[in-house]
Amino acid sequence: AQSVTQLDSQVPVFEEAPVELRCNYSSSVSVYLFWYVQYPNQGLQLLLKYLSGSTLVKGINGFEAEFNKSQTSFHLRKPSVHISDTAEYFCAVSDSSQGGSEKLVFGKGTKLTVNP
Amino acid sequence: AAGVIQSPRHLIKEKRETATLKCYPIPRHDTVYWYQQGPGQDPQFLISFYEKMQSDKGSIPDRFSAQQFSDYHSELNMSSLELGDSALYFCASSLTGGNTIYFGEGSWLTVV
Numbered sequence: 001a002q003s004v005t006q007l008d009s010q011v012p013v014f015e016e017a018p019v020e021l022r023c024n025y026s027s028s029v030s031v032y033l034f035w036y037v038q039y040p041n042q043g044l045q046l047l048l049k050y051l052s053g054s055t056l057v058k059g060i061n062g063f064e065a066e067f068n069k070s071q072t073s074f075h076l077r078k079p080s081v082h083i084s085d086t087a088e089y090f091c092a093v094s095d096s097s098q099g100g101s102e103k104l105v106f107g108k109g110t111k112l113t114v115n116p
Numbered sequence: 117a118a119g120v121i122q123s124p125r126h127l128i129k130e131k132r133e134t135a136t137l138k139c140y141p142i143p144r145h146d147t148v149y150w151y152q153q154g155p156g157q158d159p160q161f162l163i164s165f166y167e168k169m170q171s172d173k174g175s176i177p178d179r180f181s182a183q184q185f186s187d188y189h190s191e192l193n194m195s196s197l198e199l200g201d202s203a204l205y206f207c208a209s210s211l212t213g214g215n216t217i218y219f220g221e222g223s224w225l226t227v228v
Contacts, residue, residue, distance in 0.1 A: 043219050044208075046218065049216060090158060094217070104149075104161070106158040106160075
């Protein structure tokens with residue numbers, strides 16, 4: 001079974017500041033890793049994903065994440081945030097050993113608030 | 117591009133009533149998932165279907181049932197509703213080997 005820990009439940013930052021949202025996972029099998037964003041009263045939108053290959057993955061809206069196997073981490077970063085980035089961010093993991101179509105296990109989420 | 121379609125988007129039911137949520141996956145996707153997200157909570161996996169057969173089961177109450185039909189759409193049936201069932205219900209779909217799960221906008225269920 002997999003589990004995901006998002007170390008910060010809330011992260012307040014000022015506009016144009018850099019931000020890092022932390023995610024650690026636990027799994028006995030190989031995994032795929034994902035970050036989803038949820039804007040207020042909306043659905044889940046895929047930001048980026050790590051399947052294999054380069055450990056640095058770039059996503060939409062200027063976000064990127066780095067997979068670190070030794071530290072079992074997949075932290076999300078953005079060098080300069082905007083007010084519009086205010087949202088809840090979920091890290092998720094799925095079992096890659098089955099070739100895909102495995103359910104996602106989510107972390108508890110990190111609420112990012114960007115202040116002017 | 118077509119996305120996962122869920123209906124209704126909002127639903128208000130009284131305790132002990134029954135509710136049915138529908139999900140239309142992305143065309144050609146063969147796997148459907150249902151998730152429940154309570155207020156301020158992370159999405160919890162309920163159940164999934166692959167090629168119309170149940171493929172995995174999570175924390176779905178016995179009062180809930182789901183199925184996937186021949187056209188690949190899925191329905192989540194919830195009976196004897198309780199106040200605690202008030203949540204955002206997500207449907208998601210994927211294509212075997214596609215590695216990525218795509219979510220619908222969700223259906224808001226309020227039980228009063």
